[in-house]
Amino acid sequence: MSTLTLKRAETQAPLARSDNPAQPFRVAGGLVDRTRPLSFRFDGRALTGFPGDTLASALLANGVRLVGRSFKYHRPRGILSAGSEEPNAIVELRTGARREPNTRATVAELYDGLEASSQNRWPSLAFDALGVNALAAPIFAAGFYYKTFMWPAAFWEKLYEPMIRRAAGLGRAANAPDPDHYDRMFAHCDVLVIGGGPAGLSAALAAGRMGARVILVDEDSRPGGRLLAERREIDGRPAADWAAQALAELASMPEVRILPRTTLFGVYDHGSYGAVERVSDHLAVPPAHTPRQRLWRIAAKRAVLAAGAIERPHVFGGNDRPGVMLAGAVRTYLNRFGVLPGKRIAVLTSSDDGWRTAADVLAAGGTVAAVIDTRPSVPAELRRPVEAAGGRVLTGSFVSGTKGHLALSAIEVSDASGRFDQIACDCLAMANGWNPIVHLDSHLSRRPVWREDIHAFVPGTLPSGMTAAGSAAGDFALADCLSGGARAGQEAAATCGFDGAAAPAPQTDPESVSHTPLWRAPRTKGKAFADFQNDVAVSDIELAHREGFRAVELLKRYTTLGMATDQGKTSNLAGLSIMAELTGQPIPSVGTTVFRPPYTPIAIGAFAGHHRGKEFRATRHVPSHAWAEENGCVFVETGLWLRPAYFPRKGEADWMESVNREVDTVRAKVGVCDVTTLGKVDIQGKDALAFIERVTANPFGTLAIGKARYAILLREDGFVLDDGTVARMSDSHYVMTCSTANAARVMQHLEYARQWLWPELDVQIVSISEQWAQYAVAGPRARDTLKGVIDPGFDISNEAFPFLACADVTVGGGIPARLFRISFSGELAYEIAVPAAYGDAAWRAIMAAGTPYGITAYGSEALSVMRIEKGHAAGAEINGQTTARDIGLGGMLAKKKDYVGRLMKERAALTDPQRPILVGFKPVDASQRLRAGSHFLGVGETPSLAADQGYLTSVAYSPSLKSWIGIGLIRGGTERHGERVRAYDPVRGGDVEVEICSPVFVDPKEEKLRV
């Protein structure tokens, strides 16, 4: 065993116990600001602390050791650690809408007015009625839910599960919407440094000095890591001072960004990293315009993993009693926060490192009751100061049990010979060696590797671009952290093309990292916990072993070891080492489970960012939106679009009255509808026609310049993708429209066809959906209306501009516009497109021009009624499961060209005459309402799947027919006009006898649109 020198930093004043009666455990020193006391409450009790405290350090300063109840057995729990690995001290923070469950008191920064309460206890923390679960512990052993609550089966849902859920809670989420907002940032850098301890600061300094763009993330409010927690010296000065100076130098570098309070929670492919910055968590309420948290997505060429290490607890009976802590955490509370966590502190150590805790306690004027070293012998220079101060030193010994009602009052110490001793103490510091944090480098399905010399897992093959340094790489000595970090930072910057050599590593006081871990006490009394947060004891691991759940992944799931919110940061190796011992294998043969993001729990709100409520997605307004709003329009959300649904007028009782009036006006006079939401694609080039022929299923070879035609697009599997129109504006210039819902998908499909299927075609396509506002003007007076809009000189008479004509025109005295004579309503109709910037003006001009003819604006509801009256298929019919034949368009399909979907649509099942086909339906009793989704059955037939003949796809009340009408898909429909079937709708209690008819209810001879 090597020696350890404990040299006090000369510059640090001797610590003396404070006589602050409000904080009886506060001592001198530390990095807290004593000039400004802060008030806070824990379980309603008023307490004080200082800026710089965490909730945990402030609780310890006040002598609060009992902080929570455990998950399963409701055992009293205290504070184990001083960092984000904390399994026990998890509390509810804040109140009301800001209440946050499962917050680790060890990372919650204290602010004035903070309110915290303990979780999972009833009625109170000190008296928890469910503590009886501990008496029933045999019931709650590993896999208990598979065994105990099996019979009778009916009891599970009604009794057992609610009971278990109530008993095993981990705090309550707020029941009101989060009043704060969350932000998202993207960042790029050369070198990302993960962790701001000695290795991370050295790496950032080395890379920053070379001029690299560096981002340094550290989860603490104050970077420095263990430098803030240890009495160490760097270049003859206190380590915390060196850290402060390093940070100041980094802050002065323009290419370096320091992100404190930021947890790097995930490592993703190709140098992508996720981090969450707790911008305002240390404040009672975020300042105005400041987010609560910010999610960072960082793209880094290189990364230095300097995340540090987590100390290992010892496993012995009663190791969960409040007052039992990690030895490094005791030093953190003492040296950083000026808090001595006990009046009589005992140290249980398997390493030289643990003796440092005893030395620090003595230096602070505290009492060391005993140091128990599990190793057989200890160098005299370690023992001497403890013995000189009256503390006992027991070597070759271990703690076999603890005593105390709600917190530690004594420990039981045994040795191999069976000697047994009891030592009074109120704090036990455990030092069992450290585990490098291998979570982040394992995120990309990589496994850590075992290093026997340090008895710990270290990073294995690192993700591309990442290097590990310092404790995270298994180099625990401070000198190695400083030099290893600098080397990693220099090398990372160099591979990004920056020049420079690393400065010589600073000098540190000597130290020893020698340790021989004790994986569990050889003999013990009471429950010995491996996983504190999920209450997994040694006995559970033994049970898993006996029952054959020995593979590490089975062990994890059977016992829930490592599955709590702390992802087993303090427990995984304890569990593995015990299973290794039970199975007689070395630890690396047991293997490790997989670590996944996030490293610590992340609020869903941080991922959602601004995308919540109405801001979940963007809202798109049509060009006539302002006019529609002015005129009392009712809107409907269709995808991102907010479309006018209908325009109620005074005296109209309900939406149907408004819609009926809009339909009647269009059919008798004229109406205008904003159809800008349709997808519009500009297609140009020598091979434009060849391209269109291959993506459409009907022929276009004969389409003359100045003509438009209905277009059907299939998928390659033969089903209909979408429908729309293609208009030929000139020899090599076409404009295609498609449906609103499929606009993006059709564009992607067209690009696929152009770039990948037929790259040799000389054609360019671009989406012009946003560039052109487009309005349908429909009704017998449509032409009269448009004459008042289109510049004089362009003849739109029926002879000059017949049905399906298209042309470039001008409006408003020279503004370019496009005019298409196409009709969705079945009336004489045009669609006129103007540049989007003129959309509002053009709409108002149309309304003005149509006023003498009684024009109405109509919305998507009237549009839908009229298309159903005409039997036009839309989204409900073109639903990805229908072929062109199914929706009655089989006759239009081209025979003499190849196109997407041509062969596959011919498959036997798709051409089966018994396949449901689109027809119309009328209720036999015209007063009866139809419901879309109703299934067709024979009259008098018993409902069954076998009897199902198809279903109603779309229904509407037709003001033209004064009856409900519908279109739908039914077997052999075309041959069954006049036949009656039932439209059966058990969900809404509908059962209506309907007559099969033509899907075209209005103007079947298509005379109106050609006048």
Next chain:
Amino acid sequence: MRIRCPYCGERDNGEFTYLGDAGGARPDGMGTDAAAMHDYVYLRDNRAGVHRELWYHGAGCRSWLVVTRDTRTHEISDVTSAREAGLARRNSGTTSGEAA
């Protein structure tokens, strides 16, 4: 993941949409039988290893890309514009599946 678009540079994968195997060329619908077309439409390689696949840069330049990616490690060894890959395939007279 990050994908190096030949036109836009290295971009976050949130800008891209995945399609799948950049497999064989589409048979001519007039000169083939349904069985060949069926294989083209439905049969896809799903390799554990180096895989040529199609991605669409919809939130960028709207290019379809042929990305060569190792499905076991996500390592991307090549990104080519689908149009150029398609033209090269035409000129060489092979299917892209054979070219892989």
